[in-house]
Amino acid sequence: MENNYSVIMAGGIGSRFWPMSTPEHPKQFLDVLGIGKSLIQMTYHRLLNVSPVENIFVVTNMQYKDMVLQQLPGLKPEQVLTEPERKNTAPCIAYAAAKIHSINPNATLVISPADHLIIQENNFKHTIETAIISAVSGRIVTIGIQPTRPDTGYGYIEVEANKDTRANDVMEVKQFREKPDLATAKQFLSSGNFYWNSGIFIWKSSTVLDALKEFQPNLYDLFGLNLHMYKSEQEQQNVNHAFSVCKDISIDFAVMEHAKNIDVVLANFDWSDLGTWGSLDLHLNKDKNENAIVGDKVYTFNSKDCIVNIPEGKTALIDGLEGYIVIQSDDRLMILRKENEQELKKYLATVK
Numbered sequence: 001m002e003n004n005y006s007v008i009m010a011g012g013i014g015s016r017f018w019p020m021s022t023p024e025h026p027k028q029f030l031d032v033l034g035i036g037k038s039l040i041q042m043t044y045h046r047l048l049n050v051s052p053v054e055n056i057f058v059v060t061n062m063q064y065k066d067m068v069l070q071q072l073p074g075l076k077p078e079q080v081l082t083e084p085e086r087k088n089t090a091p092c093i094a095y096a097a098a099k100i101h102s103i104n105p106n107a108t109l110v111i112s113p114a115d116h117l118i119i120q121e122n123n124f125k126h127t128i129e130t131a132i133i134s135a136v137s138g139r140i141v142t143i144g145i146q147p148t149r150p151d152t153g154y155g156y157i158e159v160e161a162n163k164d165t166r167a168n169d170v171m172e173v174k175q176f177r178e179k180p181d182l183a184t185a186k187q188f189l190s191s192g193n194f195y196w197n198s199g200i201f202i203w204k205s206s207t208v209l210d211a212l213k214e215f216q217p218n219l220y221d222l223f224g225l226n227l228h229m230y231k232s233e234q235e236q237q238n239v240n241h242a243f244s245v246c247k248d249i250s251i252d253f254a255v256m257e258h259a260k261n262i263d264v265v266l267a268n269f270d271w272s273d274l275g276t277w278g279s280l281d282l283h284l285n286k287d288k289n290e291n292a293i294v295g296d297k298v299y300t301f302n303s304k305d306c307i308v309n310i311p312e313g314k315t316a317l318i319d320g321l322e323g324y325i326v327i328q329s330d331d332r333l334m335i336l337r338k339e340n341e342q343e344l345k346k347y348l349a350t351v352k
Contacts, residue, residue: 001055004132005107005205006047007096010040010060010068010114011083016276016344019332020309028114029067032280034294034309039274040114044072049125050110050132057081057100058114059092084240090254091246093201094212094223095239101205102227108135109208111201115274117283123269130168131202131265140211141202142173142256144195144264145271150185153275155197155252157264162193167268176256195264198271201251208255215258222246277307277325278341307338 014027021027028040037045040058047056056075058068062082069080081096093111100107110128118124131141144157156177165171176197180188188194212220222242229238256262272279284292284307291300295310303321310316310328318326325336336344 001050001052003104003106003108004051004110005055005057005100005104006051006110006112007093007100008040008043008047008056008058008112008114009089009092010058010064011086011092012115014115015348016341017274018344018348019327019334020329025067026064027274029064029071032274032294032309033117033283038071039117040068041071042118043112043114043116044074046118046121046124047110047112049121050128054079055107057096059083059096061086082236082239084243087243087246087248089199089251090212090216090219090249091223091243093208093251094216094219095242097205097208097212098224098227099230101209101224102230105206107205108132109201109203109205111203113199113273116198116200117272117274118269119283120269123267127168127265127268128202130170131263134170134263134265135202135204135207138204138207138261140207140255140259140262141170142262142264143198143200143202143267144171145198145267147189147194147196150182150189151196152179152182152185154273155179156185156188156194157197158188159193159195159264161191165266167266169266170263171266173262173264176252178252195266196271197252198267199273207261211255211259216249216254219246219249219254276341276344277327277336278338281307305338 010028012026013023014021017027020030029038031038053074057079059081060068062084065080065082069075069077081099097109127143135141158174158177159171160174209224212224229235281292286292289304291303291306293308296312297315298308298310299317301319303318306321306324306326308326323338325338327334
């Protein structure tokens with residue numbers, strides 16, 4: 001495992017998890033499931049199965065560095081790479097890939113967001129090990145999720161139609177498709193050869209740097225051209241400059257939509273990107289009335305199909321609600337219809 005490195009992307013602010021998630025304390029550092037572990041802690045422990053602890057790096061906004069080290073005490077400060085500003089996933093990955101390549105040019109990288117929920121850790125390990133075998137041969141690899149509904153919130157991966165595909169199979173990617181409208185998503189689902197794009201990527205550091213050099217030469221020049229800068233006292237200064245002038249672009253647009261040497265491994269584990277409160281619904285224990293409740297003093301009456309999260313020690317009495325999200329955090333309270341969750345960002349613009 002000495003050449004296996006993991007990179008946790010943890011720089012987002014998780015605005016759709018308001019009121020618990022705020023710019024000062026975003027969702028990756030929260031225990032949204034009420035199990036005593038934050039999402040980044042769960043991600044870190046999961047990746048220990050595929051990388052030695054000294055080969056795990058976190059890329060985050062500089063304001064969260066101390067929070068990362070507090071929650072992940074097994075990491076050294078130099079394993080937390082800081083961005084001065086948010087410029088999407090491509091600059092984040094370019095920075096991490098170049099930094100790690102300067103340490104070990106034979107490195108294979110597992111790139112994972114900090115806020116995914118994956119319970120079956122052994123299955124995750126086996127899927128990643130399959131992906132690493134493909135990545136070592138020079139392929140760009142992503143993890144595909146078998147879709148269970150025509151979801152318009154995910155990007156999709158198209159492969160050649162094959163009725164015999166099974167979990168952990170490696171398939172060549174035909175093309176990436178951006179988030180579709182509902183009618184298109186239904187077509188994807190019925191065709192049987194489309195998978196959700198998990199946002200988890202596996203590749204050698206040299207492979208991703210070569211791809212950036214070909215498809216995003218500006219990003220490559222800023223982060224990958226001069227690897228000596230990562231061993232100098234001016235490292236952070238140079239990185240800050242690179243972020244200040246690079247474009248804001250996702251790795252999907254920057255590389256995945258252009259490259260031809262891409263494989264997908266079909267996941268053998270349950271997965272959720274926990275993008276919204278509603279996405280928690282499948283993962284929380286529910287009472288006889290289908291209420292998913294986090295909180296030790298929550299009392300519901302004549303209420304069903306609600307998501308409730310109340311801080312420990314706080315008492316809440318809820319009567320007559322159906323299909324609502326009720327979240328309290330510090331001095332903020334949200335009572336929102338489930339069906340209106342997509343409007344939350346618009347509502348917050350008014351609140352702020």
